[in-house]
Amino acid sequence: MTPDNTFEAVATAVAAHQHLPGALMPMLHAVQDAVGYIPADAVPTIAKALNLSTAEVHGVVTYYHHFRSAPAGRQVVQICRAESCQSMGGEQLWAHACVRLGLHGDHPGTTPDGAVTLEPVYCLGLCASSPAMVVDDKLHARMNIQKFDRLVAQAGSAA
């Protein structure tokens, strides 16, 4: 997205949600959906529209795990690390993903080539089919290491 497009997308999201009671959360979702993250430049615009301080908006953006302050990789892989998935090998899946992508398990982030962002997630509600994960918006349950390699190979070739 070019800076001009980003500016426009933020302005559109702000205008579309400004009238709502408690508008900040829907507005941030709209910005992230359109731009992929909440650009630092968008914070003063949002704050002004809602008559909040930039510190308040920054506080909300950084409080919630869902909101990003920087762009993600071309693919986003989220692996569930909660108890149910742990009981079915979720931690081994996580460890494998870190090795496979060359990321550190405690601070995974994005691969240096920008291909994949790895994130933990705490429950996808697929606990009867553990372990579970998400690749971009697609859910995958009854995961194992072989399936992971297939999915990430697909993700790599699609990028």
Add this chain to the structure above:
Amino acid sequence: MIIYVPCDSASLAVGADEVALAVQAEADRRGLAIELRRNSSRGLFWLEPLVEVVTPAGRIAFGPVAVEDVASLFDADWSSSHPLHLGRPEDMPFLQKQERLTFARMGITRPLSLADYEAFEGFAGLRKALQVSPAEVVQQVLDSGLRGRGGAAFPAGIKWKTVAAVQATNNQAAQKYIVCNADEGDSGTYSDRMTMEGDPFMLIEGMAIAAVATGATQGYVYIRSEYPHAVATMRRAIELATAAGFLGDKLLGSAHSFHLHVRMAAGSYVCGEETAMLESLEGKRGIVRAKPPLPALSGLFGKPTVINNVITLASVPIILARGAAFYRNYGVGRSHGTLPIQLAGNIKHGGLVEKAFGVTLRELMFDFGGGSASGRPIKAVQVGGPLGAYVPESQWDIPLDYEAYAAVGAVVGHGGIVVHDDRANMARLARYAMEFCAIESCGKCTPCRIGSTRGVEVIDRIRDGENRPQQVALLRDLCDTMVHGSLCAMGGMTPFPVLSALNHYPQDFGLPV
């Protein structure tokens, strides 16, 4: 020929969309006219994708169906000769032994079909509620004995009565809200997700009844961002219900108005706590509020607000439709009605079991669940989410009942059951509980914010064998402070899994048995 393929997230996650496409493609290739219907899931997740075909003998199920199986199913003419043939779902023991009241339509209807919903008693409760006085509706909910299914088990009728009783003394108090807490963040729970994705009109109906009972005209469903399918289904269901007159101005031609909105959360576990959720809905960081004031008196935007969990609200339509006594007669002691229990983790037959209170963990894990998925012995079961206790085998015969569980330091919570086999290391799981609290604490109160971080360190020292007896005493003391000093259940209940692991599985901490 009518063929059903579920569209529930848990079915999609194991390929239901691909199977649906394959079924249509195979039918086209053979020149067969079929009607492909996307139903909700019956909750037999080990059999998903569970495909059903309509026959003169009823719906016949096959599962779990993979794309590769589709051609052979057509070859076998969807008959009992196919190895994936399961027979009629209602004859399957897993379903036959259940008492499905709120989940009665689950897997049978199409989630966004108003006609399907109404064909199975849908909106009968709302119609009843509109025939009697609001006070009578509240009385029905009180008499049913329905307690909040979100975890705290507070009587739903009392909350409703409090909100209903707030008089509009001036224009300030005139606005009231119904808020549905759909921030189902507990690992091992998915009944809210199933409800929103599989039977969304039931939740809408329950909220509309709550609005009629209390005089609320605006409502919000606060859904976690990890559930995008639930968000999409609820949004669409609200549009359909509004267009058909079940929501909006003048509900079904009555004097009541109720407008319902979906709000998406953003991945903060503590926003499942009701006051943190209100802050989030108001556009702030989801930090817990001190109580009082109670949300019933000063809730969303400072107005009187009913806050209930998805299943609590979804239980209301049947209470109104069939009467309080019908519902109350299920259960044991002061735990009335049914609970959708969610079998998860290392379990062979994981899925949704709706049963009256009083069923035991042993029945759930073995009669329904079929034992562990790995085939290894079951070591520990966490009941009631990540803040629930680990229940050892000596307690597996206690009836599922809020009071009986509380008596042994456990919680029923939202009915999630996560099974671990003998490979589980309970000291590691105890550490995880503290670590989860440290990640998710809202930070407002010290016992939770600092206690959780110190908790991780102390458990590490115990595991490393550093001054073990002293460190165990320190951990117990820390847990005591968290239980009694925390502002909400996040810090107040994190000691439950930690202490239950320590008490029942001391060997995993390197302590004598």
